[in-house]
Amino acid sequence: MSAEHPRQRLARRTQHEVDTTVALCTFNGARWLPELFSSIAAQTRRPGEIVVQDDGSTDGTLDVIERARAELPCPVRLEVNEQRLGSTRNFEVALARCNGRVVALADQDDVWYPRKLERLMEEFDLDPTVTMVFSDADLIDEQGRRLGRRLWDSRLIGRVLRMNPVVAGDMFARRALTTGCTMALHRRAVAASLPFPDELADPDTPMRHDRWLSLVAAGVGTVRPLPEALLAFRVHPAQETGVLSRSELARALGRASLRAMFHHPQAESAGHVTRSRQLLVAAERAEELGDFDGARRLRDVAAQHRRRLLTDASVLDRLRSVRTGMTGGLYGHDVLGWASVAADAARAVRPRRGRRHLEDEG
Amino acid sequence: MTSRRTRVVMVTDTLHVGGAEQVSVDIANTLDRDTYEVHFCATRSDGPLHDKLRDDVEVEVLGRSSAWDLRKMVAFGRYLSANDIDLIHSHGRGTMRLVAACRAMGLVHARHVFHDHFGRLHLDRSAGPTLTVPLRHGVDAYLGVERRLCTWAVETVGLPADRVELVRSGVELRRFVEARPIDLHGELGLTPGTLVLLMVANFRPQKDHPTLFRAIAELPVAEQDRLHVVICGSTTTDPDYYRSCVEMLERLGISRCVTALGVRSDTPALMAGADAGVFSSKNESGPLVILEYMAAGLPFIATDTGEIAEAVRGLGAGTLVSPRDSLELSVALSDLIALRPEERAEIGRVGRRLVADRFEQHHVTNQIEGIYRRVLATHRGKVGLPTGR
Numbered sequence: 160m161s162a163e164h165p166r167q168r169l170a171r172r173t174q175h176e177v178d179t180t181v182a183l184c185t186f187n188g189a190r191w192l193p194e195l196f197s198s199i200a201a202q203t204r205r206p207g208e209i210v211v212q213d214d215g216s217t218d219g220t221l222d223v224i225e226r227a228r229a230e231l232p233c234p235v236r237l238e239v240n241e242q243r244l245g246s247t248r249n250f251e252v253a254l255a256r257c258n259g260r261v262v263a264l265a266d267q268d269d270v271w272y273p274r275k276l277e278r279l280m281e282e283f284d285l286d287p288t289v290t291m292v293f294s295d296a297d298l299i300d301e302q303g304r305r306l307g308r309r310l311w312d313s314r315l316i317g318r319v320l321r322m323n324p325v326v327a328g329d330m331f332a333r334r335a336l337t338t339g340c341t342m343a344l345h346r347r348a349v350a351a352s353l354p355f356p357d358e359l360a361d362p363d364t365p366m367r368h369d370r371w372l373s374l375v376a377a378g379v380g381t382v383r384p385l386p387e388a389l390l391a392f393r394v395h396p397a398q399e400t401g402v403l404s405r406s407e408l409a410r411a412l413g414r415a416s417l418r419a420m421f422h423h424p425q426a427e428s429a430g431h432v433t434r435s436r437q438l439l440v441a442a443e444r445a446e447e448l449g450d451f452d453g454a455r456r457l458r459d460v461a462a463q464h465r466r467r468l469l470t471d472a473s474v475l476d477r478l479r480s481v482r483t484g485m486t487g488g489l490y491g492h493d494v495l496g497w498a499s500v501a502a503d504a505a506r507a508v509r510p511r512r513g514r515r516h517l518e519d520e521g
Numbered sequence: 522m523t524s525r526r527t528r529v530v531m532v533t534d535t536l537h538v539g540g541a542e543q544v545s546v547d548i549a550n551t552l553d554r555d556t557y558e559v560h561f562c563a564t565r566s567d568g569p570l571h572d573k574l575r576d577d578v579e580v581e582v583l584g585r586s587s588a589w590d591l592r593k594m595v596a597f598g599r600y601l602s603a604n605d606i607d608l609i610h611s612h613g614r615g616t617m618r619l620v621a622a623c624r625a626m627g628l629v630h631a632r633h634v635f636h637d638h639f640g641r642l643h644l645d646r647s648a649g650p651t652l653t654v655p656l657r658h659g660v661d662a663y664l665g666v667e668r669r670l671c672t673w674a675v676e677t678v679g680l681p682a683d684r685v686e687l688v689r690s691g692v693e694l695r696r697f698v699e700a701r702p703i704d705l706h707g708e709l710g711l712t713p714g715t716l717v718l719l720m721v722a723n724f725r726p727q728k729d730h731p732t733l734f735r736a737i738a739e740l741p742v743a744e745q746d747r748l749h750v751v752i753c754g755s756t757t758t759d760p761d762y763y764r765s766c767v768e769m770l771e772r773l774g775i776s777r778c779v780t781a782l783g784v785r786s787d788t789p790a791l792m793a794g795a796d797a798g799v800f801s802s803k804n805e806s807g808p809l810v811i812l813e814y815m816a817a818g819l820p821f822i823a824t825d826t827g828e829i830a831e832a833v834r835g836l837g838a839g840t841l842v843s844p845r846d847s848l849e850l851s852v853a854l855s856d857l858i859a860l861r862p863e864e865r866a867e868i869g870r871v872g873r874r875l876v877a878d879r880f881e882q883h884h885v886t887n888q889i890e891g892i893y894r895r896v897l898a899t900h901r902g903k904v905g906l907p908t909g910r
Contacts, residue, residue, distance in 0.1 A: 165739045165851035172848070287826060287844050288804050324646050347846060379845055380803075449731020451765035 177207025621659025
């Protein structure tokens with residue numbers, strides 16, 4: 160329990176409250192930012208504030224932000240980190256500074272369509288249980304030319320998101336379905352997500368802020384995907400959120416298949432251990448918030464990650480474990496889920512050389 | 522030709538305590554007896570609400586064990602024929618499907634009015650063929666308890682707008698005015714002056730007890746000690762959820778502030794013995810319980826969700842807070858604790874007056890009787906139904 164009376168906390172929350180905050184994290188984005196700011200200035204529903212958290216840019220980003228203040232339709236609250244935090248921690252700091260009833264996340268290299276905020280906000284206005292809305296995006300190249308593809312389809316998640324009017328927490332646990340710049344969160348979800356747990360920052364298997372926020376938002380309310388493209392998502396080599404072309408995707412799937420058959424088991428298992436830990440932390444948070452059912456489902460997915468570890472179990476037992484995951488819906492019912500099933504089945508029957516018992520390492 | 526009364530049957534799954542079931546019982550009890558002969562059919566099981574039905578309501582319990590229990594469907598058809606039923610008023614989507622299927626199979630020829638209480642539209646706005654086919658072909662009038670449902674019926678299901686009507690739930694004031702208060706302070710061993718808050722809600726996730734618990738936990742200990750929450754509702758519907766709630770209370774250190782009574786059929790008496798009502802549901806289409814608190818003369822704190830919350834907003838009978846917002850709920854609790862008894866009583870009087878003026882069951886029943894007349898009038902020529910009055 161907080162030492163402060165809830166009345167004071169509520170007063171503090173409402174004192175500077177605005178309808179919408181845009182939370183923008185920047186790092187050496189001077190090249191892209193003017194276009195982003197112009198697109199925010201052109202929104203049909205204007206934000207109440209823009210919170211900018213810069214992660215120590217050295218390319219004139221801060222000058223661009225200063226110049227943009229005049230153009231933007233609301234206050235810009237800029238803060239610069241004393242040391243580099245990386246994008247996930249940077250968003251954590253930015254989110255803690257937001258006063259909006261709804262917070263829309265922005266990436267420095269994207270271009271918003273004029274109705275982006277309006278459409279996202281409509282969903283919050285329509286249904287008070289909504290805690291997060293995220294949309295699809297058109298892909299553009301470095302020069303801003305359309306690539307003729309959508310973000311969701313490029314990640315093979317379009318079908319599953321178009322089929323589900325509401326996304327449950329365990330769907331986010333199975334797959335990274337969201338990209339920060341397409342998301343808007345109700346303050347309930349923002350408050351419940353903070354502080355971010357340390358487990359997210361694993362160097363080999365990080366859980367990005369957008370996935371963590373999605374998991375928490377599903378625990379405190381309804382998460383809605385909007386199948387329309389509300390922004391142009393720039394694809395370029397310097398970005399943190401990668402998008403693969405069709406040929407790159409095919410190559411990646413091929414490499415994954417080969418890994419499933421021949422790769423050294425220890426490295427692949429470590430990823431599952433980490434993901435399992437992260438999901439257990441998310442389950443704990445869901446439990447604290449009273450989403451008992453969500454917590455149970457997150458624990459189920461975490462357990463499935465642990466079952467996917469290499470063990471000394473027999474081939475039959477390992478195949479049974481794959482079947483348990485399938486029948487429990489723990490892989491998901493989409494192409495990526497079936498690919499995981501195939502990969503796990505391949506691992507289960509491959510030669511036993513090199514297997515280790517890793518159950519206790521978690 | 523001498524006209525006989527129109528024979529109406531209310532059809533629900535069960536007669537257990539629940540919002541939709543209570544609405545069906547209230548309608549059955551208040552339909553005009555000069556015009557209507559009222560029957561009641563619970564397709565699955567009997568329950569405590571059976572005793573709340575008027576003596577002149579004939580009750581049939583079919584004991585259906587599955588959604589498509591063919592034997593019971595035939596029994597349902599026979600029951601309707603034997604009683605020469607003119608109009609079926611079904612509550613709940615499963616029941617609606619059953620009636621529509623019986624009609625499609627030729628087992629039932631009566632008109633069908635469907636009363637939709639679906640409270641999960643925020644999770645599922647879709648309408649697959651298992652809903653659209655029975656709704657389009659097996660239902661003569663669609664009654665939605667909230668605006669969103671009516672919009673869904675027209676826009677998503679594709680029902681003609683003239684077959685869809687918003688019917689906000691009402692409450693039978695008499696049940697609450699006549700209730701003899703239960704001495705909750707005495708029964709629970711509470712010190713005089715402790716504010717007893719009643720929450721009428723079965724223990725299931727939709728009712729979001731955890732947000733209420735978190736709100737209590739956020740209060741200073743001195744304020745926690747001045748209130749006691751009494752929860753009336755099933756603890757066995759979802760035992761895992763109930764167990765998690767109990768664990769949460771222990772984890773938050775507020776077990777002393779909450780008592781779960783389980784299912785009770787004397788809620789009006791419980792309400793009469795409480796000081797205020799609270800309701801923390803995530804999402805509702807009604808919720809009827811707000812009107813019940815008002816009818817009982819209780820000031821209330823409820824989450825701002827559903828048609829009734831919309832209807833009573835800003836009328837001074839209680840406080841509405843955002844769903845799932847423990848901080849807002851906590852502040853509302855704190856404000857309620859700070860009220861003097863006479864201030865609480867005045868808010869309660871405002872609520873009861875509002876119920877009498879706007880939300881009394883007879884307003885709702887009048888509206889429903891109008892719908893019955895329209896539905897029967899469009900069909901009367903075909904089957905020679907009685908004219909009623």
